[in-house]
Amino acid sequence: MQTKANEKEAVSAVVDCIPAVNCENLSFKVCSMEKSTHRKRLLLYACGIFFCFFYFGILQEKITRTKYGESKEIFRCTISLVFIQCIVNAVFAKILLATVFDQPHDTTKKSYYIMCAFTYLTAMVSSNMALIHVNYPTQVVSKSCKPIPVMILGVLIGRKSYSLLKYMFVLTIVLGVGIFMYKDKAATSKTAASSDTSRMIGAGELLLMVSLLMDGLTGAIQERMKTEHQTKSGHMMFNMNLWSIIFLGIAWIATGEVWMFIDFINRFPVVIYYILGFSILSAFGQMFIFLTVTEFGPLPCSIITTTRKFFTVLASVIFFGNSLTSRQWLGALLVFTGLTLDGIYGKSAAKTK
Template sequence: MSSSNNSTKLLVCAAGIFFCYFYFAMLQEKITRGDYGDDENKEKFTYMFALVFFQCVINYFFAKLLLLTIMKESEDTTKTIYYATSAFTYLLGMVCSNMALQFVSYPTQVVGKAGKPIPVMLLGVLLGKKSYPMRKYFFVFLIVLGVITFMFKDGKTSTKQSEQMGFGELLLILSLIMDGLTSAVQERMRAEHKSKSGYMMLNMNFWSMIFSGIVIALSGELLEFIKFIQRHPTSLWHISTFSMAGALGQFFIFLTVSEFGPLPCSIITTTRKFFTVLASVLLFGNTLLIRQWLGTFVVFSGLFLDAAYGKTQSVKKETVK
């Protein structure tokens, strides 16, 4: 009976992750790449700091609700500077990722962001003085190979198109670097203060909300964002449900990790990303070359193998005295 209940709970968590992030992904592509307005007055949504600010507000209050109800965790002793630093890199990572969608297709963004283990491992070796088993390096090599295969440009493109595609890929690289730095700071937080995920979500979104709020207030983006919402009221529904889907998806990920461990969660999220790419191709008309499908397969094979066999705890390198 207990095994049956666990299987049902895992299926519910998996369905929650799939549904929330599928909806999240479709709305992200609609918001960042779609057109608002009629044929004569079409315009793009370009207010990325405002979009991230909105996300962080929803995530903050969602985390607050969880801590008051479900996630009743012990007192948090994590230094504020850690939360502020990780929030800053987390914010820049999200902004760069969203901005990249203005220059590259959604499948390109997903495959590019699937390379997150690369900066995490490099920064772990360089800054955290960690070592990893050889199979971990092999799985990450597969991810690198797949990303390169996917991103490789063949055929002739116009100069303007090449510049735009190059800028989009640069934004993805910056986003990956920020993700790696965020993970490095979070590892320090866990090692020194045993920081809990609920407090991490709460405080990182709080500081990201502060930083992005300052940016949109000083730059005038907040006023332009409000005017855009007034011109296109449907965009407010898209942004609100997009943010809520992301917050609820984070809850299902936390629940999966806490109940079943990181391995099932990694496999579920990896599989979800692949189907998100497939859905983007089918629903939004994004076409992939055979080479790009091959690259996608190699990337997700590396991610799946890493999730299944590469989760061995890394160890600190011994310092020579």
């Protein structure tokens, strides 16, 4: 007994000699390292979004607004442009599902993918067709109004309610778009005034309105997919682009645009390189957006993409000479202010009834 007591005393003495580990300090260091790693990843994704969509916007305007050859032709094969973009996106999504994304078997109904692809595709085609009639800054600022149809359809279809702040942010966006897109009427004559009035909302603006409506419907369908089937990003990206390819392929052949596109490419082969670059940047940009939303949530992604849009407008003004009046700059400022405030404060404002 005495021996055992002596052994216990010896062990206790040894333990007392071991320096105490400060668990709080160790935990703080580990937490700091994790936060640092998180910040670096977020910065990497943000740079990826900025880089991809910055040059994506430049190439999009270069393709659609450049005047080719001595006859100053404009590229009007919008279906072909989106068709190639969707093919590259689908292939890229399939590669991600096979190598990077660890996502289980998809149970989402095909009908959801078909409807979602149709609305997504219509929004994309309308947006690209609008560039024939309006400049890129107008398209970017108008497409920044996506929260408006999403909120309206959320109330009508999704049975959601929104706070007063949410409505104020959306009102700021609407006001900014109205100021930006309004065209001053010429007071030279009744004919000129009538002509300008009729053009206040022209083909480009109507196409952008259709695009925004389709964006809202796409968001509503995707919300149903996530709620009912927990659809993952990789499957959604692949299947939406797959059905878009089917729809576009039919339209491509039915409209005869395939022959017009081939003829245009034969005469101006440099366009195909612009289109491939445009499509590859689109695919990588989507990947960075999905990574940001998955790891950091929609709030950081919203702030990043909103800031990116503003710099895209500036780039378009600098590189393509799309000058903006002081009134249009005020409208752009209101739009981006409303979107930024909505990204910071408005995400928690939506409730499901």
